[in-house]
Amino acid sequence: MTVSTSTFVAIRARETHWGVHAKLVKSIVSERDWSGARPFEMAEALGVSVEQDDSPHPILVLATDEGSLPFRAFGRLLFRQLDVASVLPVPMLVRCPGKRQPVTGIAFQENGPPLVVLDWIALLAAAREGTPG
Amino acid sequence: MTHLLPLQVQSVSVAIDARQVQEIMGQRAAVFLPGARSEIPGVVAWRGRAVGVFDFAAVTDGLTPLDEGPPRSRTLVVQVGANTLAVPVDAVREVREVTDECIRAPRVTAQKFAAAEVELDGVVMPIFDFAAFIDSIVVDEPMALAPMAKG
Numbered sequence: 548m549t550v551s552t553s554t555f556v557a558i559r560a561r562e563t564h565w566g567v568h569a570k571l572v573k574s575i576v577s578e579r580d581w582s583g584a585r586p587f588e589m590a591e592a593l594g595v596s597v598e599q600d601d602s603p604h605p606i607l608v609l610a611t612d613e614g615s616l617p618f619r620a621f622g623r624l625l626f627r628q629l630d631v632a633s634v635l636p637v638p639m640l641v642r643c644p645g646k647r648q649p650v651t652g653i654a655f656q657e658n659g660p661p662l663v664v665l666d667w668i669a670l671l672a673a674a675r676e677g678t679p680g
Numbered sequence: 681m682t683h684l685l686p687l688q689v690q691s692v693s694v695a696i697d698a699r700q701v702q703e704i705m706g707q708r709a710a711v712f713l714p715g716a717r718s719e720i721p722g723v724v725a726w727r728g729r730a731v732g733v734f735d736f737a738a739v740t741d742g743l744t745p746l747d748e749g750p751p752r753s754r755t756l757v758v759q760v761g762a763n764t765l766a767v768p769v770d771a772v773r774e775v776r777e778v779t780d781e782c783i784r785a786p787r788v789t790a791q792k793f794a795a796a797e798v799e800l801d802g803v804v805m806p807i808f809d810f811a812a813f814i815d816s817i818v819v820d821e822p823m824a825l826a827p828m829a830k831g
Contacts, residue, residue, distance in 0.1 A: 563711055594714040635730040639724060640718045640763060640817060648715030655725035661711050 553639070556607065557662055558589070560597055560622040563590075564662045571667050573610050575624060576617075578603035587615035587643055592673040593649055595619040609667060616674055627662050629654050649673065665671045681777050684807065688771035688799055689752070690743050691738040693805040694791065694820045695798055700758045700810060706753040708766065712747050714742040719813070721747060724766045728758055734758075738793040739813070760810045776800055783807065 554574070555566030576583075586606050590597045604620045633651040642648050649669035653664045683698040698781060703726075710733045712722040719738040723730040737743035748750070752768035782798055789797045792811040794806035 563710065598744075630719065635725075635728075637713065637723065637730060638732045638763075640765070640814070641720050641732045643711060643715055643717035646715040648713065650713050650715070653711060653713075653723060653730050655730070661725075663711060 552628050552632050553634075554591060555627045555629065555662060555664065556624045557625050557627045557658070558620045559625060560595070562660050564625070564660050565593070565595075565665060566627055566662045567607070567609065567665050567667050569626065571609050572607055572678065573615050574608045578606060578619070581606045581617070583608075583617055586619040587674040588621070589618040589670070590621040592618070592670050595621075603666045604629075609671065611671055616671060618670070618674070627659075627670075629656075629662065636663075647673065682771070682780060682783060683802070684776050684778055684798060685756075686773040686776060686805065687756070687767075687769045688773075689740070689769050690749070691705070692736070692740055692743060693803050694736070695776075695800065695805050695807045696756075696758065697807075700760055702757040702764070703773055704757045705757065707751050707753050708758065708768070709751070710746060710766075710768070717817075718745070719817075720765070721745070722753065728765060731757065731764050731766045734767045734810075734813075736767070736769070736808075743802075744810050756812055760814055763814055765810065773800075 554567050554569040557564035557566035557574045606626055607618045608615045633654045636652055637650055647669050649666045650663055651666045652664045684695040685698040708724045710722040710724050720732040720734055722733045724733055735746045739744045752770050754769050754772050756767040758765050783796045786797045788804040789806040793808035793809050793819045796807045797804055798807055
């Protein structure tokens with residue numbers, strides 16, 4: 548049996564990991580060392596509320612058609628490697644008409660928090676519009 | 681005869697069609713998703729798939745939403761047509777068999793998606809209609825049940 552795996556760069560926030568496919572991440576830069584354009588707040592793009600803390604959060608530079616776009620993470624980063632088949636689709640009933648849902652799927656694991664796989668196209672669209680997803 | 685399953689969600693009693701219930705589980709942690717509708721704010725894992733979590737608080741006045749209140753100790757899984765929902769509740773009573781004469785139009789209760797009520801053990805409670813709720817979503821968004829992930 549062949550198992551196809553994918554690696555995700557995930558943001559750890561409370562009991563959930565929020566991941567983007569690692570191949571979309573050009574680089575990860577500490578906030579202290581970041582000198583590029585002002586990063587887009589990923590929490591705002593997702594429309595999720597996060598606990599405020601003073602710790603610096605790294606910048607994820609995501610690849611785009613035109614180059615790259617920086618996003619500030621809202622928690623610590625880690626890598627998750629998953630069987631692609633374990634990423635389940637989000638039921639249509641959960642989606643709200645008129646709202647962008649920047650989520651493509653979710654993976655539940657027995658040995659770790661669930662991973663919400665983010666729709667990077669929706670994230671980039673939110674960044675370009677400057678509005679939360 | 682109708683088989684009803686009485687439930688408790690915080691201070692509210694409600695009955696549902698017992699035939700729709702697939703499983704009664706313990707507490708399950710929901711993953712709340714951005715952009716989700718308030719009535720189904722997230723998902724839980726059930727039998728190898730992600731199932732939408734229905735929050736009674738979104739259709740009932742005075743209840744604390746799932747993502748703001750304490751976790752609910754039981755999770756029902758209900759099947760309505762091709763759709764499956766997980767329903768966190770605080771308590772589940774035993775299934776009651778009632779005659780059709782016991783079911784009446786709402787006089788005491790006022791619950792969205794409940795076209796009837798019943799008195800069980802001295803408590804008048806609405807009979808929640810999951811099919812009517814799902815129909816309301818389909819009316820809101822005709823493509824909601826298009827051939828993508830159901831459940």
